[in-house]
Amino acid sequence: MTDLEAFRQETRTWLEENCPQSMRTPFAADDDQCWGGRGFKFKSEDQRVWLERMAEKGWTAPDWPREYGGGGLDRQEHKILREEMARISARPPLSSFGVWMIGPAILKFGSEELKRQHLPLIVRGEIRWCQGYSEPGAGSDLAGLQTRAEDHGDHFIVNGQKIWTSYADKADWMFCLVRTDPDAKKQLGITLVLFDMATPGVSTRPIRLISGSSPFCESFLDDVRVEKNQVVGEINQGWTIAKYLLTHEREMIGGMGRTAAGQKTLAQFAVESIGLENGKLADGFLRSEISRWDLDARAFELTAERVLDEAKAGHGVGNTSAMLKYYGTELNKRRQELMIAMRGSDGVVWEGAASKEGMLPRMWLRSKGNSIEGGTSEVQLNVIARNILGLQ
Amino acid sequence: MAALVLNDEQQMLKDAAKRFMSESAPVSQLRALRDNRDETGFSRELWNSMVEMGFAGTLIPEAFGGSEFGNVGMGQIFEQAGRNLSASPLFSSGVLGVSTILLAGTDEQKQQVLPSIADGSLLVALALDEKPRHAPAHVHTTAQSRDGGFVLNGRKTFVVDGHVANLLIVSARTGVGDKDADGISLFLVEPDAVGVKIERTIMADSRNAAIVHLDHVKVSEAALLGQFDQDFDVLEKVLDIANAQLAAELLGIAQEAFERTVAYMQERKQFGVVIGSFQGLQHRAAHMFSEIELVKSVVLKALVALDEGDQEASALVSLSKAKACEVAELVTNEAIQMHGGMGMTDEFDVGLFIKRARVVQQLLGDYRFHADRFARLRGY
Numbered sequence: 001m002t003d004l005e006a007f008r009q010e011t012r013t014w015l016e017e018n019c020p021q022s023m024r025t026p027f028a029a030d031d032d033q034c035w036g037g038r039g040f041k042f043k044s045e046d047q048r049v050w051l052e053r054m055a056e057k058g059w060t061a062p063d064w065p066r067e068y069g070g071g072g073l074d075r076q077e078h079k080i081l082r083e084e085m086a087r088i089s090a091r092p093p094l095s096s097f098g099v100w101m102i103g104p105a106i107l108k109f110g111s112e113e114l115k116r117q118h119l120p121l122i123v124r125g126e127i128r129w130c131q132g133y134s135e136p137g138a139g140s141d142l143a144g145l146q147t148r149a150e151d152h153g154d155h156f157i158v159n160g161q162k163i164w165t166s167y168a169d170k171a172d173w174m175f176c177l178v179r180t181d182p183d184a185k186k187q188l189g190i191t192l193v194l195f196d197m198a199t200p201g202v203s204t205r206p207i208r209l210i211s212g213s214s215p216f217c218e219s220f221l222d223d224v225r226v227e228k229n230q231v232v233g234e235i236n237q238g239w240t241i242a243k244y245l246l247t248h249e250r251e252m253i254g255g256m257g258r259t260a261a262g263q264k265t266l267a268q269f270a271v272e273s274i275g276l277e278n279g280k281l282a283d284g285f286l287r288s289e290i291s292r293w294d295l296d297a298r299a300f301e302l303t304a305e306r307v308l309d310e311a312k313a314g315h316g317v318g319n320t321s322a323m324l325k326y327y328g329t330e331l332n333k334r335r336q337e338l339m340i341a342m343r344g345s346d347g348v349v350w351e352g353a354a355s356k357e358g359m360l361p362r363m364w365l366r367s368k369g370n371s372i373e374g375g376t377s378e379v380q381l382n383v384i385a386r387n388i389l390g391l392q
Numbered sequence: 393m394a395a396l397v398l399n400d401e402q403q404m405l406k407d408a409a410k411r412f413m414s415e416s417a418p419v420s421q422l423r424a425l426r427d428n429r430d431e432t433g434f435s436r437e438l439w440n441s442m443v444e445m446g447f448a449g450t451l452i453p454e455a456f457g458g459s460e461f462g463n464v465g466m467g468q469i470f471e472q473a474g475r476n477l478s479a480s481p482l483f484s485s486g487v488l489g490v491s492t493i494l495l496a497g498t499d500e501q502k503q504q505v506l507p508s509i510a511d512g513s514l515l516v517a518l519a520l521d522e523k524p525r526h527a528p529a530h531v532h533t534t535a536q537s538r539d540g541g542f543v544l545n546g547r548k549t550f551v552v553d554g555h556v557a558n559l560l561i562v563s564a565r566t567g568v569g570d571k572d573a574d575g576i577s578l579f580l581v582e583p584d585a586v587g588v589k590i591e592r593t594i595m596a597d598s599r600n601a602a603i604v605h606l607d608h609v610k611v612s613e614a615a616l617l618g619q620f621d622q623d624f625d626v627l628e629k630v631l632d633i634a635n636a637q638l639a640a641e642l643l644g645i646a647q648e649a650f651e652r653t654v655a656y657m658q659e660r661k662q663f664g665v666v667i668g669s670f671q672g673l674q675h676r677a678a679h680m681f682s683e684i685e686l687v688k689s690v691v692l693k694a695l696v697a698l699d700e701g702d703q704e705a706s707a708l709v710s711l712s713k714a715k716a717c718e719v720a721e722l723v724t725n726e727a728i729q730m731h732g733g734m735g736m737t738d739e740f741d742v743g744l745f746i747k748r749a750r751v752v753q754q755l756l757g758d759y760r761f762h763a764d765r766f767a768r769l770r771g772y
Contacts, residue, residue, distance in 0.1 A: 267772050281772045291767040299715050302689040306396035313397045323682045384681055385674035389654050392669055 007077055011084045018053045019090045020046035026089065033095040036125025038172050054093035055124045061099050064107065068119035097166070098122035098129040101245055102175040102232075105192070109233040109241050118173075118194070130197075132162040132176030132219060133242070140379050142177075142246075143186045143239060147221060149178035149193065156180070156193065158201075158224040164373065168204040168217035171197055176221075181236050192238035194230040201225075211365035212358070247321045249374045266335055267294060273342040286342060293334055300327055319388050326380035329370035336364040394696050396689060398464070405461060406468035408445070410475075416441055417478035419741050425479060426598035432556055433592075433600040434479040443512030448486045451494070451633070456506035458490075463633060463698040467640040467691065474644020477748050479599055481515050483637065484553035489516025491633045492561050496578055496618030496626045505559070517557035519548035519581075519604045520627075526757040528563070528627060529572035533606060535564035535579060542566075542616070544579065544587075544609040550755065554602025555592035557583055562606065566621050573624040578617040585609050597748040631756055632706050635713040636694045638752050642716035643684075643691045645752070649720075649727040649745040650680055656731055667730075676726060683719045690715050707769040714762035720749040721759075 023046055027033055034040070034047050042048040054060050057071060062078045064070020073081060096103075103122045106114050121127040138145040147160025158178055168174065173196055181189030195202070201224040207216040233241050264272075270290050274281050281287035307320050339360060340347040346354040348361055355361055371377040385391045398406060417438050425433065442448060450466040452458020459465075466487065473482065486509065493505045493516075508514035523530055533546025544564055554560065560581040567575030583590060587609035590602050618626050654677060657668035667673055694712035697705040724746035728735035735742045753759070 267767075267770050271772055276772065279768070279771075281767075287767060287772065288763070290772070291763045294770065295711055295714050295763060295766060296686070298711055299686040299690045302396065302693045303686050306689040306692065309395040309397050313395065320685070323685055326678075327682050327686070378675065381675040381678040382671070384678035385671075389674075389677055389681060391654070391657060391674050391677060 004076055004080065008080050008084065011081055012087075014057075015084055015088060015090060018050075019088060020050055022046045023050045023091045023093075024089050025091070027091065032091070034091075034093060034125070035095050035128055035167070035170070037128025037170065038126070039170065040125075040128065050091070051093045051125050058123060060094040060096070060125060061103060061119075061123045064103065064119065064123065068107075068115050069123035070119070094125045096122065096125065096128070097131060097171075098127065101131060101248060102129050102194075104248065105175070105241050105245055106232060108244065109192075111229070113229060114194070114232065127172045128167070128170060130165050130168045130171035130174050130217075130219075131245075132165050132168075132174045134164045135161060136163050140376050142242070143190065145177055145179060145190065147176070147178045148182070149180050149191065149226065151180070154228055156226045156228065158193070158195075158221050158226055160221050162219040162221070163207075163216075165204070165217050165219045167215045168197070168219045169206055170215075173197060174202075174219070175232070177238055177242055178226075180238075184236065187239040189236055190238040190242065191235050192232040192241045193226045194232065195224060195226045199224050199226075209366065209369070211362040214366075246375060265294075266290060266297070266338065269339060270342055286338075290338060293331070293338055297331055297335070300324075300331055303327075319383075322375075322380040322383040322387075325374060326371075326377050326384070329367075330377060332370050333367045336367040340364045394700065396692050396696070398468070398692075401461075402464050402468060405465050406472070409447075409469045409472040412441075412445055413469075413472040413476040413478050417473070417476055417480070419477050419744060422477045422479050422598060422744065423741075433553070433594075433598075434481060438478075439480055440512060442480055442482060443510075447482060448512055449510035450486065451490045452506050452510050453494075456502055457510035458506065462695075463636060464692070464695040466637055467695040470637045470640040471644040471647075471691075474641035474646075474748075475648040477597075477645075477744055481553045481556070483634070483641075484518070484557065485509050485514070485516045487634050487637050488518040488552070488630065489559075489561065491630045492516075492518060492578065492617070492626070495629055496623060501580070501617065514559060515553060515557045516559045516561065517551050517554040517602070518630075519551045519554065519560050519562045521550045522546070522548060524549070526754070526761055528631060529576070529624065531563055531565045531572070531576050533562065533564045535566050535577060537566075538610075541610055541612045542579065544581065544606045544611065546606050548604040548606070549601075551590075551602045551604050552755070553600055554583075554590055554604050555600055559583070560588075560604065561617065562604070563623070563627060569621075575621050576624045576627070577620050578623045578627070579611055580615045580617055581606070581609060581611055585611070595751050597744075597751040599748075599751065628706070632709040633698060635756050635762070636691070636698055636709050638755060639687075639691050639694065639709075639712040639716035642713075642720040642749060642752055643687050645745055645749045646684055646687060646716070646720045646723040649742065649749075650677075650684060650723050652742070653677070653723075653727045653730050660732075673730060676730075680719075680723050680726060683722060687712075687716050687719045707766055710757075710762040710766040710769065713757060714759050714766060717753040717759040717762070721753060724749045 022044060031043055034051050058066060058069055059071045059081060062071035062073045062081055066072035099122060103119060106118055133142060135145050135147060147158060149156040149158045173194060175192060175194050177190055178193055179189050180191040201222040203220045204217045207214055207218060270281055274283050274286060276282065304324060343360060349355040350358045350361060421435060446459045447469050449458030450461045454460050490506065490509055493502055505514065509516060520528055522532055535542040535544050544562060560583055562579050562581050563576055564579060565575055566577040569575045581588065587607040589605040592600055592602055595601055657673060658666055660667050690712040694708040697708045727742045728746060731740060731742050734740050
């Protein structure tokens with residue numbers, strides 16, 4: 001038996017023994033996800049146990065080094081873990097901006113001290129993070145951000161306002177872009193800092209969207225003290241890290257164009273909603289539109305697969321994240337439009353069983369934000385035109 | 393399942409095809425054939441070199457004189473042919489002819505035909521469609537049993553390279569069943585047989601597709617290819633192989649038209665600046681880039697699926713042809729618009745790309761045909 005086969009066997013056995021039965025079904029509701037953090041209320045004992053056991057093995061961050069609490073798995077072992085988890089439909093034990101975003105950035109750019117302080121807490125799901133990027137005056141033009149950090153020797157005093165900080169009202173720490181040099185060219189005076197949301201001067205307010213309540217918040221920073229040892233990377237070099245994180249975020253959001261495991265395909269949804277006549281959807285015009293979407297969606301899935309295969313083979317073109325983000329989010333919007341159309345009057349019921357208590361129209365409206373958040377579609381197209389096609 | 397990247401051998405074939413097509417069969421060659429009203433419609437000399445390169449035998453097993461590089465291999469050649477608008481009988485003989493014989497023929501028929509295709513001595517054409525819009529099951533051409541053989545009557549259109557073929561393969565109705573697809577058989581027909589009349593038609597892309605008239609054409613029993621009355625299944629597989637190659641050609645056309653357009657945007661100046669600096673054009677170019685990335689994926693996936701005998705292969709082929717048609721149409725239209733008045737002139741090559749793209753789109757099923765087939769295969 002090769003090492004990898006042995007690893008697969010061990011993993012399978014361990015998962016069988018340690019994954020509670022109730023954690024072996026897809027998420028049915030939003031609050032099935034475990035976000036962790038100081039104030040997190042576990043929905044069930046199984047959810048708590050599942051997080052604890054996985055965190056102990058470092059498998060909430062499988063590819064991070066062991067010395068910081070991670071699983072220390074190489075690429076192939078990580079793949080095996082994913083496959084074995086998928087085999088029993090195991091839920092991700094932890095949903096975390098720490099694992100997805102700031103953790104990788106600290107690993108790549110952070111000091112040894114920051115790694116030792118933050119990474120183990122992220123792995124264990126003890127600290128929940130939020131992202132302070134956008135500002136009321138800095139959306140697509142993120143580098144124009146105005147939140148000021150004044151140098152006071154061993155610390156900064158930060159003043160400003162952040163917007164679209166997801167789950168800021170529930171988060172324990174924020175990773176935040178601030179302006180440390182107001183005189184430099186705008187990309188050059190930015191620093192990425194970390195601070196505790198309990199620091200005096202930090203307050204948050206939730207934002208209500210066209211789709212109803214949302215995880216988004218506004219965050220107000222009034223004379224917030226941030227220690228200098230909480231700077232990630234170098235002072236005034238934060239834009240590089242911000243771009244790295246944005247690429248990451250785009251890939252995540254772009255993934256929404258794909259049909260997740262366990263999710264109904266649009267074709268299945270259509271057959272249930274409209275019905276078949278002689279083996280074809282009973283509405284010919286909708287059938288054409290669904291087929292058009294289905295072709296694009298399958299082509300998009302295969303493109304994500306190809307990009308990954310090319311990266312593994314070591315000759316990826318890079319820079320594809322803008323394309324995936326642009327295309328994936330537009331696809332998701334089209335999907336939601338079609339689902340609403342297929343359900344007719346039921347598709348626009350806001351409260352009531354016909355639309356699962358408005359879930360359908362709310363998802364439809366929420367999807368409009370996909371092509372805005374993480375860089376608008378127009379910004380992605382700018383990136384493609386400038387960086388890939390060389391048009392300027 | 394193979395990864396969606398070329399292996400070393402396929403990459404080498406792609407590089408070789410790229411060099412060969414751009415050197416030996418560039419766009420200027422098609423232009424010359426058109427302007428000289430060339431009788432053959434392609435260069436025999438070029439075809440001989442392509443045979444020497446082994447292109448003709450790409451889909452033919454080694455036992456029958458081919459190189460057996462498979463669908464992915466052939467796809468690399470067609471992509472490059474698309475980029476250069478290279479005119480040759482590779483599609484009619486090397487793809488349609490070869491795969492029909494390979495899938496339906498007896499060992500004897502294979503031995504008779506395949507090595508001659510591989511060595512370039514035999515050109516084959518498949519006579520299939522009867523209506524202007526592709527409908528392979530719509531077969532009114534009949535083959536009636538008589539004197540131990542068959543008599544064929546009917547009319548076929550859009551027979552690619554039919555005017556120069558040494559051998560025709562004809563679909564004909566031999567029976568009637570519940571579906572149009574039942575009762576269809578394939579026959580080998582000599583083009584100089586009594587009753588065969590072949591009319592050359594020059595298409596918008598300056599290439600050839602014949603109308604074939606069959607008036608009481610007698611063939612022997614040995615002319616039957618495959619299973620009497622039940623050849624439609626074979627035909628569908630042949631069409632899958634063929635459409636995957638057409639999708640690869642459309643990918644080449646789209647990429648070349650796009651790259652030429654982007655280059656033009658970087659040099660053409662208006663209002664004192666290059667037009668590539670205008671966001672109105674940049675976003676359209678970036679959208680096309682994204683669409684072309686999707687086509688690359690579906691084309692490679694369909695070719696891989698055919699080589700691996702994937703159960704989903706038919707759906708993937710329709711996906712790739714549909715998407716390639718859609719994007720080639722988008723890109724060639726935008727190419728003209730972004731070239732402005734120059735795009736409308738015959739002097740610029742842009743027009744040649746939209747012409748070839750449109751013919752390939754309508755050959756063996758366009759976007760609508762394949763989107764419909766894809767939906768059917770996906771159960772709706």
